[in-house]
Amino acid sequence: MDLLAIALELKTNGVKPKIVTDDYSMQNVASQMKIEFIPLATRGIRRVFKWIRYCPACYKKYLSNFNSTNCSVCGTKLKRKPKKKTGSKKVN
Numbered sequence: 001m002d003l004l005a006i007a008l009e010l011k012t013n014g015v016k017p018k019i020v021t022d023d024y025s026m027q028n029v030a031s032q033m034k035i036e037f038i039p040l041a042t043r044g045i046r047r048v049f050k051w052i053r054y055c056p057a058c059y060k061k062y063l064s065n066f067n068s069t070n071c072s073v074c075g076t077k078l079k080r081k082p083k084k085k086t087g088s089k090k091v092n
């Protein structure tokens with residue numbers, strides 16, 4: 001609970017603290033105190049897809065927040081797909 005006390009103190013001082021914790025009770029208390037928290041271990045489990053955008057013509061990749069729907073290189077309409085780990089390739 002010390003961490004929360006520190007966070008709350010920071011908050012009253014006008015700082016926006018973020019707590020990194022996987023403790024659900026801590027997360028509960030933090031959210032009740034309107035303190036942001038960042039879960040660590042659960043990050044990969046959450047069903048939040050990161051999307052990447054890519055150009056199907058020239059394969060340039062864009063961040064999902066790229067603010068155009070067309071490729072800046074060749075003008076082709078961008079496609080998007082969920083970002084996933086590229087499988088480990090065996091190198092002989």
Ligand SMILES: [Zn+2]
Pocket residue numbers: 055056057058059060071072073074075076
């Ligand atoms: Zn392109």
